[in-house]
Amino acid sequence: MLIATAVPVERDAVAQAFGGISPGSDDAALGAVGRAHPFRTGGTTAHGWTDVIDVGVGPALAAASVASALTAAALQGTPYDLVVSAGIGGGFQPDAPVGSLVVADEIVAADLGAETPDGFVPVTELGFGTVRHQPPGDLVRRVAEAAGARTGAVLTVSTVTGTAARATALRERHPTALAEAMEGFGVAEAAGAHGVPVLEIRAVSNPVGPRDRAAWRIGDALAALTEGFGKLVPVLESWNRHDQ
Ligand SMILES: O=C(O)c1cccc(C(=O)CC[C@H]2O[C@@H](n3cnc4c(=O)[nH]cnc43)[C@H](O)[C@@H]2O)c1
Numbered sequence: 001m002l003i004a005t006a007v008p009v010e011r012d013a014v015a016q017a018f019g020g021i022s023p024g025s026d027d028a029a030l031g032a033v034g035r036a037h038p039f040r041t042g043g044t045t046a047h048g049w050t051d052v053i054d055v056g057v058g059p060a061l062a063a064a065s066v067a068s069a070l071t072a073a074a075l076q077g078t079p080y081d082l083v084v085s086a087g088i089g090g091g092f093q094p095d096a097p098v099g100s101l102v103v104a105d106e107i108v109a110a111d112l113g114a115e116t117p118d119g120f121v122p123v124t125e126l127g128f129g130t131v132r133h134q135p136p137g138d139l140v141r142r143v144a145e146a147a148g149a150r151t152g153a154v155l156t157v158s159t160v161t162g163t164a165a166r167a168t169a170l171r172e173r174h175p176t177a178l179a180e181a182m183e184g185f186g187v188a189e190a191a192g193a194h195g196v197p198v199l200e201i202r203a204v205s206n207p208v209g210p211r212d213r214a215a216w217r218i219g220d221a222l223a224a225l226t227e228g229f230g231k232l233v234p235v236l237e238s239w240n241r242h243d244q
Pocket of ligand 1: 007090211
């Protein structure tokens with residue numbers, strides 16, 4: 001399994017749930033993504049090992065980093081069979097309070113499209129590409145149950161929402177959205193290109209809405225990430241894509 005966080009503190013929060021903090025690795029597949037201290041579990045389960053890597057902020061860098069890691073692992077003959085995008089995120093209020101966990105039942109590119117006089121039009125309506133990925137429903141349910149998480153759409157944005165108007169517009173376009181972050185769709189595109197299932201798990205660090213940096217609770221969200229992963233690791237490790 002490959003778990004992709006944006007930044008090292010998120011990687012370390014997830015790695016703690018596996019019993020370690022970024023010991024570093026000279027593994028060639030992980031080195032290929034250019035990250036200094038990837039975390040690799042001992043590989044003691046029947047399902048092999050889990051790598052936790054920080055892939056950078058934003059959908060483009062996340063996609064490039066994850067695609068590199070997936071390609072390198074496949075070329076080594078040890079392909080990953082599940083990719084998880086994980087980290088902190090903004091929560092739509094009141095449904096996803098700060099400190100809560102959200103598991104994506106849909107990973108949606110919320111600002112990939114065109115602005116028109118009639119409003120936002122997604123690229124799919126312009127005849128291009130895709131704007132959503134669907135994680136395996138059974139795995140989403142099991143993981144959310146184990147971690148005590150809510151399930152809903154997680155939006156990927158290139159600009160952190162900073163106004164109430166923008167939060168309302170996003171929620172109107174995506175009524176099932178619980179959270180927004182900046183990497184999930186990029187990670188999902190890379191996983192999709194390799195035919196590998198994807199999950200997104202976010203710990204809410206701040207409300208989506210008017211920019212109020214003082215209201216961000218990054219420490220609490222990182223703690224929730226560690227606690228949540230502690231509960232769901234057995235589910236992730238035992239999941240087999242043929243269970244679907
Ligand atoms: O606006 C600021 O002052 C500010 C301070 C620290 C960090 C940021 C970020 O933009 C971090 C983005 C990073 O964290 C994820 N994230 C967390 N909350 C949100 C959100 O409400 N909307 C989008 N992304 C969020 C994101 O996945 C990035 O990895 C800003």
